[in-house]
Amino acid sequence: PCKVRTSNAGHLLFVGLPEPARAQMVADQLLSASFHSGWGLRTLADDAVFFNPMSYHNGSIWPHDTALCGAGLARYGERESVVRLMSGTFESAVHFNMRLPELFCGFTRAPGEAPIAYPVACLPQAWSAGSAFMLMQACLGLEIDGWEGEIRVGRPRLPIGIDTLTLRHLGVGDRVVDLTFQRVGDRVVAFLADRHEGLVPLIVRT
Numbered sequence: 001p002c003k004v005r006t007s008n009a010g011h012l013l014f015v016g017l018p019e020p021a022r023a024q025m026v027a028d029q030l031l032s033a034s035f036h037s038g039w040g041l042r043t044l045a046d047d048a049v050f051f052n053p054m055s056y057h058n059g060s061i062w063p064h065d066t067a068l069c070g071a072g073l074a075r076y077g078e079r080e081s082v083v084r085l086m087s088g089t090f091e092s093a094v095h096f097n098m099r100l101p102e103l104f105c106g107f108t109r110a111p112g113e114a115p116i117a118y119p120v121a122c123l124p125q126a127w128s129a130g131s132a133f134m135l136m137q138a139c140l141g142l143e144i145d146g147w148e149g150e151i152r153v154g155r156p157r158l159p160i161g162i163d164t165l166t167l168r169h170l171g172v173g174d175r176v177v178d179l180t181f182q183r184v185g186d187r188v189v190a191f192l193a194d195r196h197e198g199l200v201p202l203i204v205r206t
Helices: 009-015 020-030 063-075 079-094 126-140
Strands: 142-145 150-154 164-172 175-184 187-197 202-205
Touching: 009 020, 009 063, 020 063, 063 079, 063 126, 079 126, 150 164, 187 202
Parallel strands: 150 202
Antiparallel strands: 142 150, 164 175, 175 187
């Protein structure tokens, strides 16, 4: 067994490697206060000997790492937890002028306080910018199957504070559609709002 708990295990969830029982153990760790700071996931558990929230790798928060873990959690059914991660990531971006940095410090979120910047982090940074879209896809349970030419949506959830979301000009092969997600009571429904070019099957699992 690995004696040092890191967020790397969440990447295994992203590729679907662990069996469900082991995946749940990893999910429980990632969603605990040891990893989840309120802004995102730390790279190292806060009770580790080498934990330092101001270090580059040993306890800081990398948005792309949070997104990979979030996509993995969604793969194993932890959709509500991904909504929390999405919320924390968005709220951290607000404090960085809506540009997610390469990383920031892994201090626990406190009421009224902003996330602590890592002084030499790249800002903006490409893979951090892409993290928001990966987390959004994980929340929505969205899959595009180009081979079959269909859109699949599984147990969709919308981010906190958003009741309607439309993805416009979504390409599926040579076809283009608009896909809308809408909150209805405690459910989120998905439907094709417009078909610009051709018909695309939409399969929704609730």
